[in-house]
Amino acid sequence: LLDRTEATVTVIDKLPTPGGLVRAGVAPDHPGTKGVLRGFDLLYRDPRVTMLTNVSVGDGPDEITPAELAEHFDAVFYAVGASESRRLGIPGEDLPGSTSATDLVAWYNGVPGVDEGPPLRRGTADDPATGRAVVVGTGNVALDVARILVSPPELLATTDIADRALEILREQNVHEVVLLGRRDQAAAAYTAAEYRALSEIPGVEVEVFDGADGQVPSLGEPADPSRRRIVFLFHSTPEEIVGNPQVQAVTVRTGEGRHHVAADLVVRSIGYRSTAIPGLAFDDERGIFRNADGRLVDESGEVVPGGYVLGWAKRGPSGGIGANKKCATETVEDFIADAASGRLQRTQRNKSEFTALVRKRVRTVIGYRGMRAIDRRERRRGVEQGRPRVKFTQVADMVGAAGWRKA
Ligand SMILES: Cc1cc2nc3c(=O)[nH]c(=O)nc-3n(C[C@H](O)[C@H](O)[C@H](O)COP(=O)(O)OP(=O)(O)OC[C@H]3O[C@@H](n4cnc5c(N)ncnc54)[C@H](O)[C@@H]3O)c2cc1C
Structure with a gap:
């Protein structure tokens, strides 16, 4: 918008x-990938x-509604992503120790509000922990999760991983991750670069088995503690997660039959969906906002003038940062075409009215200066530990760092 128009933009x-x-x-x-944040800045x-x-945009008492946004702006672009997990729909999915990649990733990346780590089974003398985690799915997110779980903790300690995760990963020492892929390796959703990155983790071996050929490793016992391993098991489907009181194993079906895979943790990484926002039509089946090529539509399929959706909230959870840049460019061109052909309704409000509305509704609004203050504090904490940053994991701490004093 800044490049192509003279618009002012509120983010x-x-x-x-x-x-x-x-x-x-x-x-x-992957600190290099995060470098894009400097460009955003x-x-x-x-x-x-x-x-x-x-x-937040929504219909809660301290949220701004889509109708208010439509009233105060000529156009509104929803780039709200897809942050809910799809479910497996198998017995045992809700046992402690069974979690989603969404929650696990948010936990190790320090997202506020996700304080609880995965309850990895610690085991007892009679029934020791296995040191093994099972990840259902073979997309890039599944590979990320596998890499973080199996990486030697001393390597992770040089990154911006949340302290809360580092502590538990150190203590628990997961040394084997089994990834279950429904189809064959050629059909796996990961990209070649992410797959190659697995074999670059120091001290970690990667092994691939195809259940359809009857190649299934022995996974019924604790993993060998002298090795760190990532095991792909293709043509395999989880049928049941078992354990009492928490996850102890997964029953897996392959072409050959059923197998008992002992595990302390099960992570499903089978796709993300958007969270609906009241006031915007939502395609519940696909987990995205209803749209016609990026133009928001209402329940009856009519285009909502000046309403756009892009990124994962439009396309669903596929494509990385580059794909979203392309999506943004296309959306802006659509907006320009709509403006040129008189399909937008100009707002009658001025910008200060919106700022006043937000400040009335939300107690602790943070602006650019506050954001930068949080960033500086996190980096400073990082320098002390030789890490890029140490993230805040509580909204209250971020609000404090941004300059708001406690009431
Ligand atoms: C685990 C994982 C690893 C990834 N690794 C890579 C990688 O290495 N390289 C790569 O290119 N891509 C990677 N991706 C993909 C990349 O992160 C996404 O393509 C991209 O972030 C999607 O952008 P988006 O703008 O659609 O949504 P998001 O990045 O999810 O942004 C949505 C924003 O909207 C905000 N929001 C949501 N709801 C509301 C609301 N109601 N009100 C106000 N704000 C709201 C959220 O706080 C968030 O800031 C990864 C994704 C995942 C999940």
């Missing part, structure tokens, strides 16, 4: 820190941009 995010999944999803051991600082973070 809203429900978290105190912007960056979406680049901060909250991209793995801590140039945009946040642009004089035509107003940052309003810690501000």
Whole structure:
């Protein structure tokens, strides 16, 4: 918008820190990828941009509604992502120790509000922990999760991984991760670069088995503690997660038959879906906002003038940062075409009215300066430990770092 138009832009995010999944999803051991945040910062600082973070869109008492946004702006672009997990729909899925990649990633990336780590089984003298985790799925997110779980903790200690995760991973010492893929390896959703990155983790071996050929490793006992291993098991489907009181094993079906895979943790990584926002039509089946090529539509399929959706909230959870840049460019061109052909309704409100509304509704709005203050504090904490940053994991601490004093 800044490049192609003379518009002023207000950026809203429900978290105190912007960056979406680049901060909250991209793995801590991929600092290069997070470099894109520096480019975003140039945009946040642009004089035509107003940052309003810690501000959520919804219908709650301290939220801004889509109708209010439509009233105060000529156009509204929803880039709200997809942060809910799909479910497996098998028995035992809700046992402690069975979790989603969404929650696990948010936990190790320090997302506020996800304080609880996965309850990895510690085991007893009679029934020792296995040191093994099972990840259902073979997309890039599944590979990220496998890499973080199996990496030697001393390597993770040099990254911006949340302290809360580092502690538990150190203590628990998962040394084997089994990834279950429904089809064959050629059909796996990961990209070649992410797959190659697995064999670059110091001290970790990667092994591939195809259940359809009857190649199934022995996984019924604790993993060999002298090795760190990532095991792919293709043509395999989880049928049941078992354990009492928490996860002890997964029953897995392969072409050959059923297998008992002992595990302390099960992570499903089978896709993300968007969270519906009251006031915007939602496609519940696909888990995205209803749209016609990025233009929001209402329940009857009519285009909502000035309403756009992009990124994962439009396309579903596929494609990385590059794909979203392309999506953004296309959306802006659509907006320009709509403006040129008179399909937008100009707002009658001025910008200060919106800022006043937000400040009335949300007690602790954070602007660009506050955001930068949080960033500086996190980096400073990192320098002390030789890490890029040590993230805050509580909204209250971020709000404090942004300059708000406790009441
Ligand atoms: C685990 C994981 C690892 C990944 N690793 C890589 C990688 O290495 N390289 C790569 O290119 N891509 C990677 N991706 C993909 C990349 O992160 C996504 O493509 C991208 O972040 C999607 O952008 P988005 O703008 O659609 O959504 P998001 O990045 O999810 O941003 C959505 C934003 O909207 C905000 N929001 C949501 N709801 C509301 C609301 N109601 N009100 C106000 N604000 C709201 C959120 O706080 C968030 O900041 C990874 C994704 C995951 C999940």
